[in-house]
Amino acid sequence: MKSRFLFPNKYKRVGWVLIALSLPLGIAAQNFQFTFKFLNLSLIKEGSKDLSMLGSNNNFTDEIACIGLIIGLILTAFSKEKIEDEQITRLRLESLQWSVYFNYAILILTIIFIHGLPFTVAMTYNIFTVLVFFLVRFYFLLYKQKRYKGDGI
Incomplete structure (x- = not known):
């Protein structure tokens, strides 16, 4: 693909x-x-x-x-x-989907529990969270996959 x-x-x-x-x-x-x-x-x-x-x-x-x-x-x-295969594409898609779900869960909690100026500050940080969560999740899954393959299992 x-x-x-x-x-x-x-x-x-x-x-x-x-x-x-x-x-x-x-x-x-x-x-x-x-x-x-x-x-x-x-x-x-x-x-x-x-x-x-x-x-x-x-x-x-x-x-x-x-x-x-x-x-x-x-x-x-x-x-x-460097090697972009279908497995990497699947990990990328799953990580992006997970990061969007996780980001909106945090956004809902922020809307419920934070008000006023701290809410504005939280929304400023929220600009970055989807991409940060995606990177953390994607590289974690990539690491797990490489480690799993490295064990020879």
């Missing part, structure tokens, strides 16, 4: 590099207010009809980290393995 929607295997490394750069940047921006000064940009004030009237400065460090992390997770999750 041909996987039409997967990136070539070489993009997996690019994805891991993006994750390795973006995750610490995002944590530093979110928890320690770290910013890159060159990412300070003026935005149009909300409600302003004149595009020439610029509003307050806004720093885009956290947005860059978020975009980098999303792209890195996508490249890592959806790049072909």
